[in-house]
Every structure is written in structure tokens, then in C-alpha cells.
Amino acid sequence: MINIQRMMLVDNEHLYGPGKRLLTYLKGCSIHCEGCINPHLWSFDGGTPLSSDDILKILLDNNLDGVTLHGGEPLDQADELLKIVKDIKANGKTVILFTGYIKKELTGNRLKIWNLADIVVAGRFQLKKRNVYLQFRGSTNQRVYTHKGKYKNYKLKDGYTTAMFTIDENGDMDVNGFLTEDIAELMKNK
Numbered sequence: 250m251i252n253i254q255r256m257m258l259v260d261n262e263h264l265y266g267p268g269k270r271l272l273t274y275l276k277g278c279s280i281h282c283e284g285c286i287n288p289h290l291w292s293f294d295g296g297t298p299l300s301s302d303d304i305l306k307i308l309l310d311n312n313l314d315g316v317t318l319h320g321g322e323p324l325d326q327a328d329e330l331l332k333i334v335k336d337i338k339a340n341g342k343t344v345i346l347f348t349g350y351i352k353k354e355l356t357g358n359r360l361k362i363w364n365l366a367d368i369v370v371a372g373r374f375q376l377k378k379r380n381v382y383l384q385f386r387g388s389t390n391q392r393v394y395t396h397k398g399k400y401k402n403y404k405l406k407d408g409y410t411t412a413m414f415t416i417d418e419n420g421d422m423d424v425n426g427f428l429t430e431d432i433a434e435l436m437k438n439k
């Protein structure tokens with residue numbers, strides 16, 4: 250079981266990867282980058298447990314391409330996450346991993362997950378290198394690896410930005426993506 254803050258079905262290649270995907274926000278991050286837009290996900294307390302069976306049912310029932318692992322820091326739950334990633338891959342679905350770590354920091358189960366993922370978006374968010382016009386990344390130091398599988402020859406599409414607005418069942422609005430100044434201003438006044 251992994252512990253998540255929330256999950257949703259998405260179809261936004263620029264932010265979360267190709268195809269229709271299950272986007273999961275894993276709870277907890279030990280890295281604490283300055284300027285992180287998700288500090289509410291740093292705590293490891295609370296959250297909702299999610300199993301391989303739960304994920305596979307959602308993937309198969311909705312005919313999704315795969316799972317996007319976001320955070321928080323997914324690799325801070327590597328011991329539980331590895332089995333889930335293996336199960337997703339064994340069912341022919343793809344895994345896209347967003348991590349604040351770089352490869353040379355990783356060993357053991359963390360490295361195994363990196364090697365199983367179809368796309369890895371890696372590295373700390375660096376406020377002084379922030380750029381909202383990149384695909385997947387929030388700062389120019391972050392790197393994208395399309396080292397295997399279905400997306401091996403994937404070409405990144407930088408040069409524009411995307412934001413995704415969601416409204417939950419309580420009518421509360423949230424925004425995901427890389428916020429230009431005008432969108433950030435809009436959100437302040439929501």
C-alpha cells in the first residue's frame with residue numbers, strides 16, 4: 250500500500266504524460282525544495298492508502314494508458330511503491346515518475362523504480378531556475394529521461410505552458426500546472 254493525498258483521471262500530455270492517465274499525489278516529501286508549490290504534501294501524516302488492486306481496477310475499468318506518480322516525493326515510499334510499479338508494468342500499463350532525486354542519489358528499491366519507469370522527470374525544483382514554459386518541469390535544471398519502453402523516442406515539447414483547473418464536489422477550485430503571473434493572480438482572487 251502506498252499513501253496518497255489524492256488522485257484523479259487526467260488527459261494532459263504537457264503536464265502528466267501521454268494518453269489518459271491516473272494521476273496520484275503521494276503523501277510526504279523529505280526534500281523540501283525552496284519555492285515548492287506542493288508544501289501541503291510534505292507531511293507523511295494522514296492520507297489515504299492505495300493498493301495495487303485499487304490502481305489496476307481503475308486502470309482497467311477506465312482503459313487508461315498508465316499511472317503518473319507525483320508528489321510529495323514518490324520515492325520516499327519506495328519500499329511499498331516498488332511492488333505497485335511492478336504490478337502496473339506487468340499489466341501492460343506505463344509508469345511516469347516525477348521525483349526530486351537525481352539518479353546518482355538512488356540505491357535499492359528507489360533505483361529499481363527509476364529503472365522500471367517509462368519516463369522519469371528528475372531533480373530538485375530550483376526557484377532561481379524557475380521556468381513555466383517547460384514540459385513536465387518547473388525549473389531548467391530538472392531532466393527528463395525517456396530511457397525505455399513505449400516512450401523511448403518521446404520528444405519534449407517546451408515553449409508553452411498549461412494550467413488545469415479542477416472543481417471538486419464541494420465547489421472548491423484548484424489549479425495544477427505551471428502558473429504564469431496572470432494565472433497566479435487569478436488564483437489569488439478565486
Ligand code: SF4
Pocket residue numbers: 278279280281282285286287288290320321322348349350373374
Ligand atoms: S521534491 Fe517535489 S514535492 Fe518535494 S519539495 Fe521538491 S518540488 Fe516539492
